[in-house]
Amino acid sequence: MDEVMYCEKCGHVGHIVFSKKCKNCGTKMKLLPENLKYKYHIFVEDWVQTSDEEELLRKENFVMGELKDNPLFSTEDYQKQVQKKIQINQRLNDYEKRKLLEQQAKNLARMQKKKDKQNCIPKCPICGSTNINKITVGSRAVKTAVFGVVGAIDDAGKTWKCGNCGSKF
Secondary structure, rough: OOOOOEOOOOOEEEEEOOOOOOOOOOEEOOOOOHHHHHHOOOOHHHHHOHHHHHHHHHHHHHHHHHHHOOOOOHHHHHHHOOOOOOOHHHHHHHHHHHHHHHHHHHHHHHHHHHHHHOOOOOOOOOOOOOOOEEEEHHHHHHHHHOOHHHHHHHOOOOOOOOOOOOEEE
C-alpha cells in the first residue's frame, strides 16, 4: 500500500517524497491511517481518475472532519496551501490549453499545406483524372518528322495528355 502523510498544522495531504516535513509549513508530517484513507477516499484505487476539484474536496473533507479541532491546526495555513494548490492547477490548466491550441494550429497548418499541395495537382478537364502525362518536345518532334505539319497540329497549344480518356489539353 502507498504511504500517505498529512500535516496537522496546515492540512497538507500527500505521498512521502524525500522528507517527512510538510512542503508548505515545515511541520513534521504524520502517517495517515488506512481507515482514514478509505473513509475519505484519499489516494485509493479511483484517485487517478479524480478531477482536481474532487481531489481538493476529498482532502477538505478529511481536514474538516479530522483536523479542525486539533489545537495545532491553523485555518490560515490551510487556506494558504489550498490557494497555492488552486493556483498551481490553474497554471497547469492554462499551460495545457495553450499547448493544445498550439498543436491544433500546427495540425491546421499541416492540413492546409496538404490541401494546397493536392490543389496544385493538374487534373483532366474531361474526366477529372490525375493520371496525366506531359506532352514532351521530343514526342512533338517525332510526330512532325513522321506525319509532317499535319501531325504537329494535333498537339498545337496542348501541354498534357490524359492517360484515362486520351484527351489533350
